[in-house]
Amino acid sequence: MAIESEVLVIGGGLAGLTSALSAAREGADVRLVSYKQSTLRNASGLVDILGYTPDGEGPLTDPYEAIPDLPDEHPYSTVGLRTVKEAMGLFDEVVPNYQGEHTETNALLPTHGGTVKPTARYPASAAPGLASDDRDVLLVGLESMVDFDAQHVAAHLENAGVPFDVRGETIRFPGDLRADAKVTRYAKLLDTNSEVPVRGRNKMARDALAERVNPLLEDEERVGLPAILGDDHARSVRAALSQKLGAEVFEVPMGPPSLPGLRLEDALFEALDEAGASIETGNPVADFDGEDRVERIYIEKNGAKIPNTADQYVLATGGLVGKGIESNRENVYEPVFDCHVDNAADRYEWFENDVFGDHPFATYGVATDPDLRPTDADGDLEFENVRAAGGVLGGYDYAAEKSGSGVSLSTGYAAGQSAAQEAL
């Protein structure tokens, strides 16, 4: 007998988790299946809505203002401004430890590449680092952490014109960590506040770290470190360090593996669990039955194909990065339901020659009807009971616009809600 649910969500990233959550809150019986590690571990943990228009105008102070003028094929145009705001409301309600809801104005956060980036919601751990705050900043890097060179980032931020003085210093993390220790190793040490050997004596990790930073601190009121400051007990780690240093400690968001991204993923899984959805991770969708409607999908598990049926399906498998969109030498395609993906016939037209050009590949994904249901080349529905959300959608370049999280949240929210209403 097949595993049954009312709404079945395929994909465990921001869009999938949001659609499952939104469907569950509508009262639907929801099941979420995901295959690969979510791309949230690659993400900085900043939640952007819109930082730049498709024409490159920006950084935008108001992310909502430009939404009504976006092109028709943009997912924001599909769901509409009101849905975007409702989706942000859901995010604010269920995800703890985030800030930015007090205003509709974008914030600018320092990046580990030394620039600033417009974003709508930011982890509390990053909040004291806001670039529009004019208090001086000391950035502290770790000798063996090659992704965050504090002196380089400080000099770059200064040339970016930030309204405060910023200096960089580099320390050796206390204890005898290997040169290639993972971020989770640092976080764990600070979480547990374990003892680390420092010049023959054992010290608590948080004390030992503060003692290394203290002599370097001049009169800066803020101290930024790479995002390694604890995982499960991040708030306490930051509070303890802030107190020991007499300055507000913050994290600079980093590339993969990103602790703020992982913390966000954990928070969403927890909220989904509380909402009562069933979750299965680690197994791919191998096949499906159905013509006009998807009848069932088959999950491949230990070599067997397990049927899963549902009334409504949400496809939230991600874009090219998450492999929800794939390609070969001839074609770009959607691998689960083979939904139509519009793309140039010549693969040399999938990109521009400039590294940050207007790459067509970045906008490749499925097109939908106003209810987020994927459509074929003629604009007809692929299936009447499948909706798409997040990176699998086409029509926007999230990297250039800084719109990835907002599109995932709002289309996930809308798809989940609509699927639940249809199923009930």
Add this chain to the structure above:
Amino acid sequence: MASVPHIAVIGGGSTGIGIARDLAMRGLDVTLVEQGNLTHGTTGRMHGLLHSGGRYAVSDQASANECIEENKVLRDIASHCVEMTGGMFVKRPEDTEEYFEEKLEGCKACDIPAEVISGEEARAIEPHLARDIDKAITVPDGAIDPFRLVVANAASAEEHGARIETHSKVTDLVVEDDEVVGVEVEHQTGPDKKVRGTEGGTEQIRADYVVNATGAWAGRIGDMANVDIEVRPSKGVMTIMNIRQVDTVINRCRPKGDADIIVPHETTAILGTTDEEVDDPEDYPEEGWEVELMIDTLKELVPMLEEARTIRSFWGVRPLYEPPDVGSDDPTDITRDYFLLDHEERDDLHGMTSIVGGKFTTYRMMGEEISDHVCDQFGIDAECRTAEVPLPGSEDFSVLRDYMDEFGLRSPIGRRSVERLGSRAEDVLNTDGPNPTVCECEAVTRAEIKDAISQSGANLNAVRIRTRASMGNCQGGFCCNRMASELHGEFDEQITREAWDALLQERWKGQRHALWGQQLSQAALNYALHATTQNRDNDPADGEPVDFAAFDSGPTPTGTSGQTGVVTDGGTRDGD
């Protein structure tokens, strides 16, 4: 003339650098000028095959003889640049038996060790070979790193007193009374060009003799003194796979043809190639069909190539030459042998010789011959020592020591570092601070990056070719910013940013021919890391000033939240 003659060598590819080393070791005064980086031309754009000579054993035995001789020499003097993979010529059912026999006899005639093995035996060595390969001939082909080899030659030449000027373009030859007496050069400026030598301005370098070793560019130098040098540049594509589908050089055993070789190179395999004459060595079309041809033809030998991931493609230009009276129509018929053109004999122009044609594998032999010729001009009797004296990095390097523990490196990283650095490993890796890995794909540590920066200045592409950092699967997605940060220790932020941008752009360029499947996914991830996470596509340091005051400065007004230690979030997961 001073006590020793001063020789100007034009061209910083393998040939020029080999000549400079040889002449310097014989005690001559040498200045080498190169328009770009070392290996800027053809040397930097080859498949890295150390020829056994097998490829020429039927059609061009003179080249084959030279190849096998130099193959043995380079294994000795350049051990840290060479990986003796071995090679084989594989025969498919449709390839003729006659040619297979000719190849075998040709190898024997040229003293190339060659043995016939069955299809099963070939597949036991290389399991991914096609099931229907009948049989194969094994030969001592190998893989060689052209960058490392040229850099080592340059270091040796400098140790022997040579002056090496990179980013110094020859704008004219100085000719007086039908004799070339020097070169006019334009030294480029900029921190990224401070590779070696003089910065900025023009200079007339007087010389007692000039050697034109500019390969495909030789005709341009000739034009400056009104002599004709008919080099026939021929382009070839090379497609890089993300892994080594084979660990042995695989050649197809049939007469000349496109797409007939796979060379395992470091972490990759390189598919080659095409052979098509072009007019201009710097401006020729790079076309997608050439990449398709590599994959679709070579999958007949290694079927898994059909679905495999390519990370980029590049093109190189062979500096082919044939005497004007031969007149081959097809570039594949042109000999791979080299020619020494003494312009005194040939054109009544004294003081200059050009060397054209030839192969990377025979660069040292070419250097020896032309150095003999130069010494003859001055009646100098000095012995060539380049075949005996190892290159820096290859001295006394018989055993891979256990550098992993010694330098706190995990074993695969330690092994790869030591393979690249050879006997220089100890000098480079023995640092005071921790030595984290900067490029994970190619296992390049901070110490190696710093060493390369000390040699090449603010040019991350030059650091890249010295270390292989950013040349692996992710094509710099994860390490371009890290490499830039290492540079920032030596250069200011703006110079660093320009070098970083140049690296990002260069890494993007070669991937254009590999953008489908997994590599397109990788490119999308890199784009997200650089544009979404780092916001490098809208770097405010490059663009319009940002009005910071117009953005969110937090729930409390700026500057008043001085309650240090208070964190305003209401976490639920934070238990303690």
